Amino acid sequence: MSAPRLKVENLRVAFTVGGRRREVVGGVSFELASGECVAIVGESGSGKSVTARALVGLAGRTARVDADVLEIHAAEVRGFTARQWQRLRGLEVGFILQDALVSLDPLRRVGAEIGEALRLHRWGTRASRASRVIELLTRVGVPRASARARQRPDQLSGGLRQRALIASAIALDPDIVIADEPTTALDVTVQAQVLSELEAMKRRGASLILISHDLSVVAQLADQILVMRAGEVLEQGSAAQVLCAPAHEYTRALIEAVPTEHTRGSRLSPVPVPEAALGAPAPAPTSAQAGPVLEARALSKSFRTPDGGITRAVDDVSFDLGAGETLGIVGESGSGKSTTARLVLGLESLDSGTVRLLGQDWSGIPERARRPLRRRISVVSQDPLSSFDPRWNVERILVDAVPRSEYRSTAARKARAVELLGFVGLGPEVLPRFPHGLSGGQRQRVAIARALAPRPSLIVLDEAVSALDVTVQAQILDLLVAVQASSGVSYLFISHDLGVIGHLSDRMLVMKDGVVVETGEPAEIFGNPQHPYTRELIASIPEFDPAAIAARK
Amino acid sequence: MTGTGSTTSTAATADAAATPPASRRAALSRWARRPWGLYAAIAFAGVLALAAVAPQLLATHDPLVLDYPHSLHGPSWANWFGTDESGRDLYSRVVFGARESLLIGLGAAAVGIVLALLLGSLAALAIKPAAVVVDRLVEILFTFPALLLALLLIAISGPSAVTEIFAVGLGTAPGYARMIRGQILSAKRSAYVEAATALGHSRRRIVFAHILPNALRPLVAVFALSVGQSIVWASSLSFLGLGVAPPSSEWGALLDAGRQYIVQAGWLIVVPGLVIVAVALTATTIGRHLQSALERGEK
Numbered sequence: 001m002s003a004p005r006l007k008v009e010n011l012r013v014a015f016t017v018g019g020r021r022r023e024v025v026g027g028v029s030f031e032l033a034s035g036e037c038v039a040i041v042g043e044s045g046s047g048k049s050v051t052a053r054a055l056v057g058l059a060g061r062t063a064r065v066d067a068d069v070l071e072i073h074a075a076e077v078r079g080f081t082a083r084q085w086q087r088l089r090g091l092e093v094g095f096i097l098q099d100a101l102v103s104l105d106p107l108r109r110v111g112a113e114i115g116e117a118l119r120l121h122r123w124g125t126r127a128s129r130a131s132r133v134i135e136l137l138t139r140v141g142v143p144r145a146s147a148r149a150r151q152r153p154d155q156l157s158g159g160l161r162q163r164a165l166i167a168s169a170i171a172l173d174p175d176i177v178i179a180d181e182p183t184t185a186l187d188v189t190v191q192a193q194v195l196s197e198l199e200a201m202k203r204r205g206a207s208l209i210l211i212s213h214d215l216s217v218v219a220q221l222a223d224q225i226l227v228m229r230a231g232e233v234l235e236q237g238s239a240a241q242v243l244c245a246p247a248h249e250y251t252r253a254l255i256e257a258v259p260t261e262h263t264r265g266s267r268l269s270p271v272p273v274p275e276a277a278l279g280a281p282a283p284a285p286t287s288a289q290a291g292p293v294l295e296a297r298a299l300s301k302s303f304r305t306p307d308g309g310i311t312r313a314v315d316d317v318s319f320d321l322g323a324g325e326t327l328g329i330v331g332e333s334g335s336g337k338s339t340t341a342r343l344v345l346g347l348e349s350l351d352s353g354t355v356r357l358l359g360q361d362w363s364g365i366p367e368r369a370r371r372p373l374r375r376r377i378s379v380v381s382q383d384p385l386s387s388f389d390p391r392w393n394v395e396r397i398l399v400d401a402v403p404r405s406e407y408r409s410t411a412a413r414k415a416r417a418v419e420l421l422g423f424v425g426l427g428p429e430v431l432p433r434f435p436h437g438l439s440g441g442q443r444q445r446v447a448i449a450r451a452l453a454p455r456p457s458l459i460v461l462d463e464a465v466s467a468l469d470v471t472v473q474a475q476i477l478d479l480l481v482a483v484q485a486s487s488g489v490s491y492l493f494i495s496h497d498l499g500v501i502g503h504l505s506d507r508m509l510v511m512k513d514g515v516v517v518e519t520g521e522p523a524e525i526f527g528n529p530q531h532p533y534t535r536e537l538i539a540s541i542p543e544f545d546p547a548a549i550a551a552r553k
Numbered sequence: 554m555t556g557t558g559s560t561t562s563t564a565a566t567a568d569a570a571a572t573p574p575a576s577r578r579a580a581l582s583r584w585a586r587r588p589w590g591l592y593a594a595i596a597f598a599g600v601l602a603l604a605a606v607a608p609q610l611l612a613t614h615d616p617l618v619l620d621y622p623h624s625l626h627g628p629s630w631a632n633w634f635g636t637d638e639s640g641r642d643l644y645s646r647v648v649f650g651a652r653e654s655l656l657i658g659l660g661a662a663a664v665g666i667v668l669a670l671l672l673g674s675l676a677a678l679a680i681k682p683a684a685v686v687v688d689r690l691v692e693i694l695f696t697f698p699a700l701l702l703a704l705l706l707i708a709i710s711g712p713s714a715v716t717e718i719f720a721v722g723l724g725t726a727p728g729y730a731r732m733i734r735g736q737i738l739s740a741k742r743s744a745y746v747e748a749a750t751a752l753g754h755s756r757r758r759i760v761f762a763h764i765l766p767n768a769l770r771p772l773v774a775v776f777a778l779s780v781g782q783s784i785v786w787a788s789s790l791s792f793l794g795l796g797v798a799p800p801s802s803e804w805g806a807l808l809d810a811g812r813q814y815i816v817q818a819g820w821l822i823v824v825p826g827l828v829i830v831a832v833a834l835t836a837t838t839i840g841r842h843l844q845s846a847l848e849r850g851e852k
Contacts, residue, residue: 374753386744
């Protein structure tokens with residue numbers, strides 16, 4: 001047994017903000033052997049990214065990093081100067097950042113960006129560097145590598161950009177690679193490709209430190225897992241042990257919070273649903289309505305692309321949505337799912353097709369005529385913050401959404417706002433606060449409260465839980481289920497996340513390139529997918545398989 | 554560390570001894586980081602306001618009394634900024650000129666902003682054909698050098714303070730109109746306006762509750778910046794003899810009058826010039842701070 005590639009004992013990181021010292025990481029210890037993967041799992045604010053940065057001297061100038069031991073290749077690196085760190089990074093340690101779009105220089109060709117790492121470390125000659133770049137791009141699975149090397153980041157898809165970033169991190173064959181959320185914001189099929197690339201790197205003998213909020217991603221690669229929350233390591237052990245027999249209740253909550261088609265009907269979060277949510281009132285009664293709440297027939301919408309072409313964003317999409325039902329639309333970026341939502345909401349005009357809301361014409365009438373009917377259909381978007389007027393506090397946001405025709409006095413509207421907050425598990429103390437001072441989960445609750453304000457028959461939720469931490473997402477999903485159960489409101493739920501769709505939907509549509517490729521009940525689709533694309537999607541979902549994890553050991 | 558405290562008063566030394574050196578250094582750097590420029594600007598704005606409202610409180614002489622024996626004297630204890638060709642006290646003339654200069658600056662800025670508001674809102678919110686026409690009009694005005702527009706107006710209606718206000722206002726309006734149009738358009742496309750549309754609010758309610766307040770919020774700061782700019786412009790018009798006529802001691806007119814004596818009595822040009830620069834700086838400093846305070850408030 002040789003010495004570990006990286007050894008850290010009792011790593012602590014503190015920041016000094018406004019003269020006050022605040023410890024953000026308290027006591028991380030682990031050893032990383034060759035060909036091994038250590039994963040650090042946690043939600044936002046857990047200190048996982050700071051930990052990764054501190055390991056390579058990138059925690060920043062305001063950070064104070066302390067450790068009892070911090071060795072890379074059995075060499076103590078605690079007293080390293082910036083210059084020494086620079087030599088170490090790239091040569092011995094590769095760093096893959098999340099979000100390839102902002103991490104790559106937009107004006108530089110991808111090949112030059114990767115070659116830069118080689119040049120800085122005086123690797124080879126100009127010609128040998130160029131061929132090395134092509135070799136690296138080919139190795140990380142970029143097709144037509146020599147052509148791609150001459151392109152700029154904006155000409156590459158998200159998956160290709162992420163791979164270019166991986167190529168630059170491994171350019172000098174470092175033994176240790178740190179990947180910080182390497183697949184966040186990628187489509188699930190692309191994520192599968194990136195994960196298999198990381199897996200291949202591991203097989204070639206690289207040691208991997210994987211930072212992620214996503215347990216199912218971690219389950220694919222990790223040999224050892226650290227679970228962090230608020231700077232503390234709550235649980236640490238082999239992957240099999242942490243994932244299959246978690247000891248800490250937080251780890252259990254994290255695992256149980258992951259929605260899948262099997263979790264349908266069960267609660268995801270140990271946090272109880274607010275009692276008031278169970279009292280959410282039924283949609284306002286409407287005149288003679290027995291048919292579906294929403295009928296979409298042959299919706300089509302094209303957009304002109306900047307280069308003069310035309311994309312069919314939505315192409316002949318039809319569906320019905322009944323009262324109290326949830327219809328899920330799943331698809332990757334560019335599949336047309338969000339455009340479908342906007343067409344249904346009447347925020348985008350149709351090229352052809354019709355939408356009927358509660359049996360009445362909806363798409364074929366002018367906006368002025370649509371307004372009275374708008375109270376029957378609400379929306380919750382992915383980014384609640386931008387959907388609130390930045391000058392308004394929660395009280396104004398909610399009072400503004402309460403129909404004046406039903407709640408005539410200001411006092412009545414304010415009372416209704418308090419009631420709405422109750423449905424979503426928030427107290428009246430939130431009223432004077434501004435959305436930017438609320439947490440992501442609280443903001444989304446306020447957005448749901450606003451959507452409930454006019455007592456709609458239908459709520460369109462466009463990626464409504466995608467930006468949330470998994471435990472918060474679990475609470476919001478539980479809340480949505482409870483509100484639906486008590487009020488009978490219908491949901492049109494749009495997401496890229498198959499697990500969320502499987503958990504929530506009564507029926508689902510799978511979209512690709514503007515077309516519905518498959519439709520049915522989640523059990524059928526997950527159990528027996530018909531269309532090749534659906535099969536690929538479902539195969540791409542990373543899942544924990546305890547047997548596979550144990551076998552890797 | 555102890556040696557540094559020896560020159561300060563005993564109370565400060567005791568204080569310094571009680572607090573550790575690190576926090577003292579932090580306090581010192583906090584003190585150095587305070588917005589001293591802003592404080593100075595506010596203080597100077599106060600002096601200007603006093604000069605405009607009650608110049609007799611600040612002036613040392615009557616600005617109009619001729620005193621030929623004392624003509625073209627340099628700055629001295631008796632005449633702080635020196636005297637002009639007729640022996641009038643320049644300091645008192647500058648003080649008495651403040652009211653007119655500031656009124657022209659504020660008036661021009663107000664005319665400019667109101668005009669810009671009108672044009673910008675129309676270009677962004679009117680129905681299509683009207684909006685396009687206004688938009689083109691603004692673009693055409695924008696291509697004219699602003700001074701040219703001002704000269705045109707003065708050529709038509711002759712030099713006077715009122716003409717000057719409108720001339721400078723017209724000159725500055727196109728730039729601000731384009732800015733306002735951009736602000737309104739970005740508010741119009743925002744997610745919160747879409748959310749309000751989805752709630753079924755009327756177009757008018759959305760425009761007045763969301764679009765205009767959000768788009769026009771930065772205008773407070775822009776107005777302050779514009780005042781500084783307008784004063785400089787108005788002075789240049791007066792300097793060219795196209796503004797207020799003598800014996801008024803409007804600052805631009807002072808510059809114009811001093812031009813002839815630039816060799817013998819440089820202070821006649823330098824002092825009013827410095828005052829104009831100081832006023833423009835003051836307005837800009839206050840405007841910038843307002844702007845960044847508003848941006849911080851948004852976050």
